Amino acid sequence: MNTSITFSGFLGLALSGVVMGMSLSERLEVTHEAFLEDRREALSGLSDPFGVPEAARVVLENPKDAFRSEYAWKRNVVTTVFWIGEQPTQNNPTPNDKSAWDQNWQLNYGGYDDPNQREGFLPKNFIPNLNPFYVALPYNDIGKDFRHRPEAAQVIPWFWERYQGEGISVCKGRWIAIHHDGRICYAQWEDVGPFETDHYQYVFGNENARSNRNEGAGLDISPAVRDYLKMGSGERVEWKFVEDYEVPEGPWKFNGIEPPLPIHR
Template sequence: MATTFWVGEVFDPTAADGSQVYSTYDDDWEASYGGCDGVLTPECSTEPRTAGNGYMPSSMTPKENPFYLDLPYDDVNDPVAFAERSTVIPWANEPGYAGQETNKNFSYMKNRWVKLVMNDRVCFGQVEDAGPGQYHDAKYVFGSNNARPANKAFNRAGMDVSPAINGCLGFSELDGQDDKLSWQFVDEADVPAGPWLTIVTTSQVNN
């Protein structure tokens, strides 16, 4: 199950993780992204995305990839995830990642590419936040015995996706919690041409 979130969204101002003005990896996420990933009404609201303009927002030009998502594993700020990340993340010892296990300014998860499939549609996106609801769900995120998400909120969603991914996959709702997809991590070299490569996010942790 996947829900939709967007840069600049504030869905619960009283919750520690109730705002997408910042992400777990970027305290200035909205500024880094270039503003509200949607329309100001006056709050930052989502909007339909279409292939005609590459699933881009209608009112701004992003500075980072609009094809973003989160997964329930915060390998920087969650103490459990940080302590185990070099042993549970499959690519932790690959070039570009090896030797970073104690570096709080480096995330193994941020910018990682994910392939997403819903019905007959295939899209790609980058991990840019953590959630929903859980932050060290290693069994689910890294595929241990086909584990289901530990999260019980938001209809047991296992990830949030951006409006661009919502439109690309053809979600039934702009901001619902009834759409199901399949996903897997992929190497950047295996990401095919598509609108998700128009802008690629490369920035590291900004906390």
Template sequence: MRLHRWLVVVLLLALIVTCDSPDPGRYPVHRDIVATTFWVGEVFDPDAPDGSQVLSAYDSSWLENYGGCDGIIVDGTCQTEPRRPDNDYFPTAMTPRENPFYLDLPYDDVNDPRGFADRDRIVPWAGEPRYRAYSGDRSVSYLKNRWVRITRGNRTCYGQIQDAGPGEYYDHEYVFGTARPANRRYNNAGMDVSPALNGCLGFTELNGQRDLVDWQFVDDDEVPPGPWTRIVTTRQVTQP
């Protein structure tokens, strides 16, 4: 009888804890995703339509609006650099005008015809008032500036979406669902992260294709203070 009562108490406590815990299902957690590194001003393939980070899917003047090369200039080329916690992982040779903690995901809700047509149906937060008011308006992206929590090992950092990719632009089953990334380039990468996030997460390489992360969308009120909130990007879509 005592054992039976003890089991009942344990089950009740477990139920209470479960009810009081945040709903983990609002946004799926994507686990063991290859994350590569990109940076504002990078040109890794001048012959490819998506081979330059001088502009982004959402900002045709990204380099100018950000404030310049997010790194160091070497022989006239914008290169990445190691980032340090004592500088909040900010660049050493320039002062950014926008959040240096940025990333991309493979769903373009402005330029991709399917992404734009389907975003009101597919994007989980499309029904929120601040987005619903811009249904059918390409001057506002539902993805740009959204926050993402990224974890690697025992490190957790936060960043804002500022571009689309890598390799795919309508991979909604991965971005908003539970599928693996459809991209087969760059070691099947499912995300690019900025140098600040590279340093914050302790990546093994400055510009590699082997680091794995877990990531999840988060709402604004779930983002804790940190170096990623020193500058918060609010600029919306900038087209030619």
């Protein structure tokens, strides 16, 4: 028996008396098929007549890129040493008791990060409250009006991932990797310099650091970074941004409570 009939057609047949001559099982079959046919017509745009969407699918153009860092090494960068509490000099005109993002940097750190009096990677006389592995790069995402610079959202790759509101830096605390003479150190971006505050073309792009009185220095490192890399001020390094999950265990994973574990050299 042909049961291809719409639900409205079935009602017409019922009224005309045709269905009355069918058995109970035949009437149930026709009723069910008529209902399904009516649903297909009403939802013809769906592959599933009951409207269940397909599971979402993620397509990677190159699966090998899924866990590859997107940031390239910046090479041959002149690097100078600076420290929390450093007083102004001819080559460092800005005192470092404050940072670009912390008006009480030295106080919050716990004291003067003496570059000459060290206990391992820490200042000799106290355990700091903040990570002693810190750096400065020549870009401040916060302008003099205490708002994000106009270009910040366009040039900072992670801007919207880290955005917490107007005037709150998305650069502060960002991790970088620094390579020198076969050793790699990790540190957090905590201040702005050397000298420049707006050179996003270098920090996030392909330009070289601008000329300055420190031979075109493009990176400031803390005494702890200096000591780990066994280097002096004015030497050249490679550096790049890294994601949090890419930072391995090491003395830079500092909790402000216990001294960092020594690294066997």
